Amino acid sequence: MSFRSALFVSLTVLLAGQAGSAQPVGSVTPHTFSTETSLLQFVSTTSNVGFDRWIDAFKARAAREGISQTVLTRAFSGIDYNESVIAKDSNQSEFTKQIWDYLDSAASPTRVKNGKAAMRKHAKTLDDIEARFGVDKHVVAAVWGLESAYGATRGDIPIIEALATLAYDGRRGRFFEAQLIAALQILQSGDTTPRNMTGSWAGAMGHTQFIPTSFLAFAVDGDGDGKRDIWSDDPTDALASTAAYLARHGWNKNQPWGVEVRLPRGFDYSSARRENMRAPSDWGSTGVVGMNGQPVPNYGAASILLPAGAQGAAFMIFENFRVIERYNKADAYVIGVGHLSDLLKGGDPIQASWPRGYNPLSFNEKKQMQRILKRKGFLDDKVDGIIGPNSINAIRDFQRSIGVTPDGYPSQTLLGQLR
Numbered sequence: 001m002s003f004r005s006a007l008f009v010s011l012t013v014l015l016a017g018q019a020g021s022a023q024p025v026g027s028v029t030p031h032t033f034s035t036e037t038s039l040l041q042f043v044s045t046t047s048n049v050g051f052d053r054w055i056d057a058f059k060a061r062a063a064r065e066g067i068s069q070t071v072l073t074r075a076f077s078g079i080d081y082n083e084s085v086i087a088k089d090s091n092q093s094e095f096t097k098q099i100w101d102y103l104d105s106a107a108s109p110t111r112v113k114n115g116k117a118a119m120r121k122h123a124k125t126l127d128d129i130e131a132r133f134g135v136d137k138h139v140v141a142a143v144w145g146l147e148s149a150y151g152a153t154r155g156d157i158p159i160i161e162a163l164a165t166l167a168y169d170g171r172r173g174r175f176f177e178a179q180l181i182a183a184l185q186i187l188q189s190g191d192t193t194p195r196n197m198t199g200s201w202a203g204a205m206g207h208t209q210f211i212p213t214s215f216l217a218f219a220v221d222g223d224g225d226g227k228r229d230i231w232s233d234d235p236t237d238a239l240a241s242t243a244a245y246l247a248r249h250g251w252n253k254n255q256p257w258g259v260e261v262r263l264p265r266g267f268d269y270s271s272a273r274r275e276n277m278r279a280p281s282d283w284g285s286t287g288v289v290g291m292n293g294q295p296v297p298n299y300g301a302a303s304i305l306l307p308a309g310a311q312g313a314a315f316m317i318f319e320n321f322r323v324i325e326r327y328n329k330a331d332a333y334v335i336g337v338g339h340l341s342d343l344l345k346g347g348d349p350i351q352a353s354w355p356r357g358y359n360p361l362s363f364n365e366k367k368q369m370q371r372i373l374k375r376k377g378f379l380d381d382k383v384d385g386i387i388g389p390n391s392i393n394a395i396r397d398f399q400r401s402i403g404v405t406p407d408g409y410p411s412q413t414l415l416g417q418l419r
């Protein structure tokens, strides 16, 4: 996934139940098809002929990448152009969901209850993984809970067929062809069989939804049977692979992902920037304290994250936040994993109340906001409807200029003030 606004996140993939895959597969913009049946039939027939021709050419390319004829023959036996994969790819519409709505689902009572049950059932496995990789087992379990509801929704689409269809389809064809080659390398390594290699339509596989290239780079054999089997009902290899992935990206076992904090009256909102990393004691000297009123322990350098601006919860986040981001860059996802892990551990729910009922800016309203900020001389950047750091800083400068709290939050109130 490319850049995500710190304030809003596009959670299409998450909402579709696919969650983010390790090494995210990227956001997708819809394209349109004619709804005329006759045309669709024509397209379908044409696609199949073209698809078969494409597979022949692809096989030659795969062979040059070292994939054996035996693997190619087995992998592509019975493979058809999969219309449903293209339909899913096409129907994905980007929309925004508020952080509180996302967290309601990500850390719902059901997901917490099922997570505690799954952790009890696999207690020894998770303890072993925590000891071996030095990654908090609650965080591993939380990733599992968000990626596949603890293994319940691993995806049953044949991966070679899905990736071949997406590679042939052309849009992001290069990305999916690379994934297809990686999937064939996995088959060639003997970790699984074409029949067992299933997953979500965009290529994310198993309990914790690894895409093939991530599998090749990070998957491990957790139970020591010589195969890295992230697809089986037994989650051991998948959970070990997730721990390995987080460990390789620098997980610090002596540090939380983040903690909810209380901000002092008169807090300098412009200091709540990701790059402004300070020791918890430094934050404490400005009056930022934990929800118990005590300074946050010195876990390491931290920044302040305000996922809903001045209203709603504030978090002090540490380097481990960035490690979880390697799974999926959306702030809501990372907070979702972190918060779910806290609840699995018996920690407290988020205490601040969110500005529920808030009416977010549409894409066009965001562009309109940027245009006005630009016209008023606050923004020197392109008008693209994406609220990045420059837009947030421009909003803050504007807010300061009219004497309101400079939280950098692109609300309807702000748009009204600009107009």
Ligand SMILES: [Ca+2]
Pocket (backbone or CB within 6 Å): 221, 222, 223, 224, 225, 226, 227, 228, 229, 237
């Ligand atoms: Ca294994």
